[in-house]
Structures are given as structure tokens and as C-alpha cells.
Amino acid sequence: MNFTLLITVVLTAITLVAGAYVVAKLLGPRSYNKVKGEPFECGIPTRGSSWIPITVGYYLFAILFLMFDVETIFLYPWAVVVKEFGTMALLSIGFFLLVLVLGLAYAWRKGALEWK
């Protein structure tokens, strides 16, 4: 039943967007001219392509995120059983967290967390 509902939710979201689009298409006026089709940007004509290279800083954070997020995923199943395992849970995850923190410390030290 859970997965049926998940599919229902997916379909609901699609229906919402598609439905509102269709209604807006039906109700709204329609006209076209060349200027209207240009990107608005800030009001003046755009020069060159918009898909330009962007500061490498963004990618650096994306890579850091990838690393830490995968490690966070491993923490979820562990978190469920902490109550049962007690002190043992703390010891068993200690090493893992140590590596995690060392990774963060290394990135910090190397200046990966600075915005340049």
C-alpha cells in the first residue's frame, strides 16, 4: 500500500503542474513577437551565450558535499540501533566519525572552505 501511495503522490504532483499549465494556457491570452521571446535578464538585450563557465568555488563545495553526504547516509542505519547497543554504539561509530572529522579538518586547513 505504501508504494501505491508513493506512486499516487508522484502522479498528484504531475497532475498539479500539468493541470495548472493547461488551465493557464486555456484562460491566458496568446500573442507573439520577437522581443517577447528574448530573455529578460535585466531589461537590456543579452550579449553572448548565458551558459558560461562559473567560479570553481561552487564545484569545490559540491565535491565536499558528496563526500560528507555519503557518510551521513551511513549514519542513518546506525542511529536506529544506538539505544539497543548503548556504549558499544558510541565506540563502533567513534572511528568512523573520527575519519569524518579529520576529512573536514583537512578541507578546512587546505582552505577549501574559504570562498575565493
Place this chain on the structure above:
Amino acid sequence: MEHIFDFSQVTTWFHDLLTLTLGLGDFWAILIECVLVGAAVLGAYSVIAMILIFMERKVCAYFQCRIGPVRVGPWGLLQVVADVLKMLIKEIFFVDKADKLLYIVAPFLVIFGSVGAFCFLPWNRGAHILDFNVGVFLLTAISSIGVVGIFLAGWGSNNKYSVVSAMRSAVQMISYEMSLCLCLITAVILTGTMQVSGIVEAQSGPWGWLIVQGHVPALIAFVVFLIAGNAEANRGPFDMAEAESELTAGHHTEYSGMGFGFFYLAEFLNLFIIAGIAATVFLGGWAPIQIGVEAFDEVMQYIPGIVWFMGKAFLLVWLLMWIKWTFPRLRIDQILKLEWKYLMPMALINLVLMTVVVALGLYIK
């Protein structure tokens, strides 16, 4: 907790009505139920969006010593309806040189991320739509689809400002997801389950709310969660992505009418979802205040769960709006510094603290 109304009575009754009384097959019964669930989700989603938009305008107005919308309908209540109608009758047109596929797919992803997360909220005992055993984990997974949507919208619109906005919102949202996840893990350590209904059940005893039960670490996690959640919803002092004074309107500059409406809708609903998750995970969801005094507890249990849940959620929504209209917008480097150098290390240390508290049994049982 025997007086709390269990909504599953209604769903079971309805299922029996369809299968036993009307004699429908399983397939048709489930189909009818799913259609009803979909309609209920759409209804709740749009009604809450309208309430939030009205509330935002009023709260914002009072913070700026104005009176806000008052002309359309009594107390300006119909202002939002008028806004939605206006948005619906606006023309939808596309930018000529946009990446059409990404441009059209983006609103679908944004709305899916927010509707998906919305369906995880427990409204009452038994009144939840999605209740997986990997609950909060799947919730964070689904809600992060919204990031992809916003990124595609910015990238696909063929607009330099939108591309910058897309980059900014992507880096901001993925960064703050770390703290968000770590805070949820901190909560899961104490509740011992990832299932959303289980998390609420675990908080329903006397002094059961997580911020009481888990005292210091839970309180820290709650505060970090609210800050990170606010950033995740692209709101408040963290609305770098649509900093209108520098990026026109950010990723949705090139969307007209309802196309823009979806991003607006999703932003407001994400605010409610963040508040709702915080209320569920840290403030006990639909669980009433219980202090261990029988007379008081019984009276509290007669207040329906949905009132508790909505009360807590809207209290947090109001708090987040207060933050939004009080603080000035941060810079991108300040936002990233706040996350990576303060919030995330704090959340990590807090995680260890919570483990110690739980391992040594120091929490309030």
C-alpha cells in the same frame, strides 16, 4: 494516550465500506482511495499555500508598520484568491533560446519535491499519507529533488542571472542539507526509529517531546535544524538565489504566469514543510502536552491531534517569518561559512553528545 482520536478508524471504515458493503474488488477500492488521497493532497496543498501567502503578507506588513492587504474581501482575505486568479489568466510563454526540455521539466521537479515531502507530515494519529519505515531518510531524499528543479530552471532559462542564481541555490541547498540530515540523525538516535509515525509515538509520553526528552543536545539540534531548514527553503536571510536587488528574480526570472507560480508555491510550502518536520521531530507532532498529572493530561488529550500539529507548525512558520523580515540578506561566502564552519561542526559534535546521552541513559524517560 487512549483519548487521542485515531484517524485510521476512518480509513479502515472507508475501506470496509468499499470492499464489504459495496462489494468492490481490491483494485477498484484502492483506485478510488488513491484518487481521493490525491484530491485531498491537492486540496490541502493549495489551501495551506493560500493561508501561508496571506499570512506572509500580513506578518511582513506588521513588521514594517503597515497594515497589509485589507481591500479585497473582509480583512483582505480574498486578496490571495485574486492573486491566484490573476496568475492563472496570465499568458504562458517560453523564452526563444531556452533549453526547452529543462525549462519545462523544472517546475515538475520543484513541485514534486515539495508535494512528496508534504505527504510525509503526520496530521494526526493514523492520518499520514506516506509512512515508510525509512521515513525521515526518504523524506530528505525526496525533498532534495527540489534542488535539481531549481538548478534546471536557472540553467535552462538562458539568462546569465538565472545561471548565477541556479549555482548559488544549488551550493547553498546541498550545503545546508548536511546539517539538516545530521540534526535528523540526532533525533533518530533518541527515538530509535526512522518511521515518522514511530517518531511521534516515541514522544507521546509525559514530558515526551524530543526537546524535553533529549534536553541539551535535542535543543541544539532543533535550533540548528530551524536555521538550516530556513536556508534549505531558500528563505529569510538566506534568499541568495532570488536576491532581487542583484539577480532580478533569480532562477524564475524567465517564467511567466503559472510557471513562476509553481516556484512561489513550492517556496511557501517548503517553509511549511520545514516547520512541519521540526514540529513533528522535535516538538512531538500531534502529541499533546503531557506533564504526568492525570487530570491535566486527560484534558490535553481531548484536543484533537491535528490542532496540536497545526498549532506547532504555524508557530514555527511564524518564527521563520519573523526571522525573514528581521535580518538582512547574507552574502554567499557568509552563508557557506556559517554552514561549513559553524553549523556542521556543531551538528557533528551535537551528534556525539546525543549518542553519549543516549548510551549512558541520561535522557528523560
